[in-house]
Amino acid sequence: MLRIAVCVSGGGTNLEAIFKNIENGTIENAGIVRVISNNKNAYALTRADDHNTEGICISPKDFETRDEFNEALLRGLKEADPDLVVLAGFLVNVPECVIREFKNRIINIHPSLIPSFCGKGYYGLKVHEAVLARGVKVTGATVHFVDEGIDTGKILAQKAVSVMDGDTPEVLQRRVMEQAEWIILPDIISKIASGEIKIG
Numbered sequence: 001m002l003r004i005a006v007c008v009s010g011g012g013t014n015l016e017a018i019f020k021n022i023e024n025g026t027i028e029n030a031g032i033v034r035v036i037s038n039n040k041n042a043y044a045l046t047r048a049d050d051h052n053t054e055g056i057c058i059s060p061k062d063f064e065t066r067d068e069f070n071e072a073l074l075r076g077l078k079e080a081d082p083d084l085v086v087l088a089g090f091l092v093n094v095p096e097c098v099i100r101e102f103k104n105r106i107i108n109i110h111p112s113l114i115p116s117f118c119g120k121g122y123y124g125l126k127v128h129e130a131v132l133a134r135g136v137k138v139t140g141a142t143v144h145f146v147d148e149g150i151d152t153g154k155i156l157a158q159k160a161v162s163v164m165d166g167d168t169p170e171v172l173q174r175r176v177m178e179q180a181e182w183i184i185l186p187d188i189i190s191k192i193a194s195g196e197i198k199i200g
């Protein structure tokens with residue numbers, strides 16, 4: 001079984017999509033062994049509980065220094081002994097020590113078609129605000145490996161979504177989630193669990 005640890009910060013809709021696809025058999029031979037949030041109030045932790053999965057909070061606010069947080073995050077992941085780490089709406093820059101420990105075994109979902117609207121400062125609603133401000137007619141989502149950069153790892157999947165007249169950032173975010181994120185992230189996890197995509 002592919003052991004998956006999922007890092008979250010907010011609502012957890014991508015986490016929910018992974019749970020749903022595991023539970024309905026779309027993703028075979030995989031299981032979420034731990035959910036880690038940097039935000040103790042993240043609804044994603046409630047979702048983990050609802051799916052009888054261990055959810056823990058490791059917050060920078062609980063540590064004197066960033067290095068201590070980084071080490072705690074690494075420990076929290078290693079304890080779960082995952083084969084794959086999934087960043088699903090995780091708003092923390094992944095520390096070097098984690099990248100090294102889980103080289104080529106961390107994937108991220110980004111709510112745009114990389115290389116557009118990505119990198120430092122592009123996260124959550126800010127991505128969709130920039131998409132609307134630029135006036136592009138097509139956006140979407142990307143699943144990529146996580147490396148030392150921000151949104152710079154090898155692209156594994158992308159799915160395009162139309163921008164509609166009158167879209168607000170919130171409406172566009174929801175469409176990108178429904179029509180792209182919640183489809184391509186489980187699909188890539190399924191391909192990793194089946195061995196079609198190699199990790200490590």
Ligand code: GRF
Pocket residue numbers: 008009010011012013014015044088089090109110111124173177181
């Ligand atoms: C999503 O737009 C995701 O692409 C981004 O964070 C947002 C919240 O995701 N990384 P979730 O509902 O917490 O999964």
